[in-house]
Amino acid sequence: MDELDVDEVADVPLDDPVLVEGLPGVGHVGTLAAEHLLEELDDRSTLVRRIYSRAFPPQVSVEDGVASLTHTAVHAVEVPDGRDLLVFTGDHQAQHNEGHYALADAYLDVAETFGVEECYALGGVPTGELIEEYAVLGAVTDESMIDELEAAGVAFREDEPAGGIVGISGLLLGLGQRRGFDATCLMGETSGYLVDPKSARAVLAVLEELVGFDVEYDSLDERAEEMEEVIGQIREMESQQAMDVPSDEDLRYIG
16 A cells, blocks of 8 residues: 555535544544534435545454454535535544645645535644533634634634644644635534533534534434533542542641
8 A cells, every 4th residue: 555545436526515624633522523414414425535544553443343444534415505515534643743744635635626615624622621611712724714703603712722733633724724725623622531522512513503504413412411421420539539638637647
């Protein structure tokens, strides 16, 4: 296999399509959002490309006993009364810098062949603590794009996310800008400790308003309820640990 291989599985004509990237990252926010989108629009979705790279981990995925080499899957989604989608999903990002750049260029190459001019990278931004309200932060390639995003509920905060955006989401903005794409990163706030369906829901709801598709959220809400039970157990453990911490009086040595 070459350093990077692109399998052309199918070609579908798309109407004013946008690229949607949902690869693994903080809280698996982008992955959950993109996979839910494909599940909900499965009857309108077509696998069009598989992208293989030596930058991915050396492994295969196994489903019902059948192995397949790690890759990025690209689905074309036709959306009635809205903009069509080109959705990038997969189990892994690249393992090194050169691979990130090569794959980002490959994703943008594929996007160009389908007439894409606008990109949305989906991900999470860690807060370092469990949260109740899930804001969606934004970053864009041109200041003129901010007003529309703020109207959809996206927050733009000075110097956030701290340290910038790393990995494929960051490169889709950086390289996309250099190649003439309008690119946006939508980042759901998340603790960073757990898989976060609530954050994914918040991100997907913003994307839904911006692009014009229509999906239900029942299965994502069910996953969120399951995670709430886990979070409740964590909070209970934290509370118990706080109660078990000895006081100054307890720490005194009497002899």
